[in-house]
Amino acid sequence: MDDDQAAPEHTRRPTIKDVADRAGVTKATVSKYLNRAHGYAMAASTRERIRAAIQELDFEPSPLARGLTRSATSTIGLVVADIRSQFYPDLVASIQAAAEAAGYTLVLGSSGDDPHRELDIVRSMAHRRVDGVVLVAVRSESDNIDYLRRRGIQIVLASRDLPELVADTVVVDSLAGGRAATRHLVSLGHRRLAHVAGEATVKPFADRRRGFELETAGLGAEVPVAVAQSSIEGGRAAALRLLDVGSPPTGIFFASDTMALGGLMACADLGLRVPDDVSIVGFDNVTVGQLPGIGLTTIDSDAVRVGELATELLLKRIPAPRDADPAPTLITRPAVLVERTSAARPRA
Template identity: 85%
Template sequence: MQEDASPEHRRPTIKDVAERAGVTKATVSKYLNRAHGYAMAASTRERIRAAIQELDFQPSPLARGLSRSATSTIGLVVADIRSQFYPDLVASIQTAAEAAGYTLVLGSSGDDPGRELDIIRSMAHRRVDGVVLVAVRSESDHIEYLRRRGIQIVLASRDLPDLVADTVVVDSLAGGRAATRHLRSLGHTRLAHVAGEATVKPFADRARGFALETADLPGLPVEVATSTIEGGRAAARSLLDVASPPTGIFFASDTMALGGLMACADLGLRVPDDVSVAGFDNVTVGQLPGIGLTTIDSDAARVGERATELLLERILAPAGATTDPVLITRPAELVVRTSTAPPRD
């Protein structure tokens, strides 16, 4: 059966929008590409916006991309979307991208460098205009892969030993020190740290912060775990199921700390009466009554927003413009809740 090609059934075009708004097709095209700085009177923008809404017009991202060698698409690569840390970060990046007229494409590497590279390659093939990397480890090969293809990159929440791209992070070293100092200020001397993988620089910095603040307390145990609830749970059980367990534990992430709370319940230990627990990230679930996790605020929403702003600045910069990468370090703030208290003894 032949489709009905009447105006009310066919897909509206830029020409239809232009006629409805009483402007030229070129003006509508400029409105659709407003993220690229085209000037336009507010009344004209409003007429075009109303026409688009009335006609239910959906611009073709591919056609827009071909017209200016771009796709108005930003890629976001995270380590593990199941982590409690990512919702605020992803939401802030998506909000900032959409406000600028960009679509966000999300990929989760599962903390696998090989899979991370596959996702990055896929995004490059989709011709994304830029990528926010949150899943990077210590190597910079993935960044060079994107850079060779003319794709802009910003790192968010995870940094590398060398500043090879614009980077926005919270101060993990200062945060590790603040969390450990808090436990010591309460009187804890039998302390332990559940660390993340040393190849991830923020985790290494947090572990160094712990070490610096406990340098006068030799022999404190450190367990390395995957940044998952189960990883934190297993590490905490190993630390606590001994004759003289620590009275305070600093976890490299809130996700691991949540596993630590489960381990305490497994062993019949009360938090904070038997053991104080501190984390890092300030995830939403840690704020719930009954959990009350003491933590370091990773400022995820602002980190994501600022990283997206930097990426858009790179994307929209004049052709040939080059500037050195910048590092923006957000302060680490301690948030004290009910999971920490002085030791009973």
Template identity: 45%
Template sequence: MRNRFPSSRPAGQRATISDVAAAAGVSKATVSKFLGGNKNYYIASETRERIAKAIEDLQFAPNAIAQGLSNRRTDTIGVIVASITNPFYPELIAGVEEALGGSEYTLLLGSTDEQPAKEAALVRSMLQRRVDGLIMAAVTMDDAEVSRLVDTDVDVVLASRGLDTTLADTVVIDNLTGARQAVEHLLGHGHRRIAHLAGPADVVPFRYRIEGYREAMADAGLDGDERLVASGNPAEAMTALLTLPDPPTAVFVANDRMAIEVLEFCAGRGIEVPQELAVVGFDNVWVGRLSGVGLTSVDSKARAVGRKAAEVLAGRIRARHADTVQLPAPPERTVLQPELVIRRSCGCVAGEKDDDAPDRSFF
């Protein structure tokens, strides 16, 4: 069909809002209001039809960022995780995708590699891109830094890694209960020398996990031997633990990434799991579900956390941009309950299912 609105633009050059305005016989401001969907700006139906026709004929593609500048929305959500190589985080991202699938939002993803400086740079970059909201699954920032972030013109949800105080909407697993489940299960197997391979002390979930370990051991009358608590490189930590005069017969590991390294350490040194050393992890990532691995682990519900975080954030964004002006609701803390998934690494050989195949459908 012949273009009713011929343009003097060079071939291959994108149409601009000025081209649309000239073709429709209206001002650029009117086209901007039409594109922004401003409900308070009346545009006659005949004028709307002319603008729509000009957009179609000129194959005009509005710049999403430019639209966001006019209506204060860019329909983008930033997701910042600690490490994309840790199988926990792709599952969390998959949950975000499930919740937002079919919506208007585009995700911007960043991985901090557990580096505070890189995390801060990613936050600045996403704020410069005017994201409508942030899902933070890599919180190395302290309370004051998170508070300043919340005070910006962007909605924030902390996912998986919360803070001691609820400064922003937070979705986490009950880490203390999950740790107790792991240790109590090992106690049920008759173990009394149970070690804990801890995560970084400056990360709140790991603090709750070590607290749960200590509570369970104390309840069993086995507290007090801090030699059984180790951290840092898993191979070095396990070497130190297993060379104690009275070494542990079981270990509760703060996350599955380290637990897999413990299993590799044992395999490399001929230590039979679970006969010589029982192992329980935390997160229930897909690698641990492989039949050749069979890692007993606390399910930290990564996908459920991602889904809930995305739902909470989308609700906040809708409320912020609603037609009616209202005070924002105070931040809420959602705590999901963990579940111990039993396989063979703890000694429950019968608990492992042959069909417990990994789910790699992260995206």
């Protein structure tokens, strides 16, 4: 048979046994190496031999196969409301970095702020046998939490909380943040104020609105509130409704920076200057708000630290027996005002 007619060489994916043979160790030792995120001790020389064997053989462990042998997959799910929001990049990046540093893979799902889709994503993650889930897209109802709990999957809430503490939760103090943002506008001399609020079913938005109402209760006049989706277009439309009137507000507090960016667009639509004609304060401290020409005054949501702490809490719970789970923990980060150029004293 000539070369052109020679049968192709048989190839197959390398297995744990191949890695063990190459490294001169047992399959159990290779398995411990692959599951090192769970605390298995191993000599540095043994670890290096296994690492070299994996690299030489181009071995890729199957997360599902590993999950079948130890009832875990070294995978964490993350559910956010809308990945297009300016708020999420820092939070997602911090959770991913913390997860990968501990040997976990992150699976991301974006619900589009749809509670039904959120539950579908949660179910899909459960079917993938994730070890735990960080929920950022939760609303007042907790069906998704109940669903995961029934399947023995650990949960942590990040940047959003529920009326009752049903799971480990890490948030910034939205009530205090709403008060600080509004108090800043009042301290600058603004008396005609308005608030662009998020949906009341999202507790942080409800808390920010409550903070605004507490700080404006003594102004002696009805203070308008426009409810909008937490998107640029939602903030833009709400701001247009508030500003396109006979006696518009001189200061507006937006429940998120994403909506505040829409507010800046609305001011441009109406030929209003920020902060000369309208002062704007947001909530989140997103990266784009720091850019020259925007200079958004805001409340820092501490997204990076919130993501890190949420991941740490989840990783502590994953190895624990389900019948020995401690009571849920609430970590509340302080709300810090970041002053930039979008808010100033009103014109006389």
